[in-house]
Structures are given as structure tokens and as C-alpha cells.
Amino acid sequence: MYQKCPVCDGRGNVSAGFYHAYPVNMLTSTCPETCRTCGGSGVILEPEVGTGDIVTKKVEELRKDVDQLRKEIDQHIKPA
Numbered sequence: 001m002y003q004k005c006p007v008c009d010g011r012g013n014v015s016a017g018f019y020h021a022y023p024v025n026m027l028t029s030t031c032p033e034t035c036r037t038c039g040g041s042g043v044i045l046e047p048e049v050g051t052g053d054i055v056t057k058k059v060e061e062l063r064k065d066v067d068q069l070r071k072e073i074d075q076h077i078k079p080a
């Protein structure tokens with residue numbers, strides 16, 4: 001899941017001087033800077049529960065199902 005970047009409020013850039021300790025009027029450039037938190041995309045990946053975790057869980061479930069089916073097939077092919 002993506003969420004709006006809290007640093008730039010989803011704009012992808014921040015006002016000039018945002019990352020500097022000195023006032024904006026001391027800068028030679030007043031152009032907005034690319035937001036370093038989101039890299040200018042305006043959104044960040046939620047760190048806690050991403051889609052990758054959900055996919056991984058689903059794959060694990062499917063693997064268990066496949067393993068169970070293989071055991072049942074083996075029992076039919078090779079009866080004890």
C-alpha cells in the first residue's frame with residue numbers, strides 16, 4: 001500500500017531551503033527542491049504491511065494445498 005508522503009504532502013517537492021538550516025532568502029535559488037523522503041513521487045511505501053507480505057502468505061497457503069494434494073495422490077498411486 002502506498003500512502004501520501006507526509007513531508008511534501010503528496011506534491012513531490014518541498015519549498016526551497018527545506019533541507020537547509022539557513023533561511024530561504026539566503027539561497028541563490030528559490031526553486032522548489034525534490035522531496036528526499038519520497039524522491040519526488042509524492043507517495044511512500046507503507047513500511048508495516050505491504051502487498052508483498054500478503055502475496056507471500058498467499059503463496060505459502062497455496063504451497064500447503066499443493067503438498068496436501070501430492071500426499072493424497074501418492075496414497076492413491078502407491079497404496080500401502
Ligand SMILES: [Zn+2]
Nearest residue numbers: 005008035038
Ligand atoms: Zn515527499
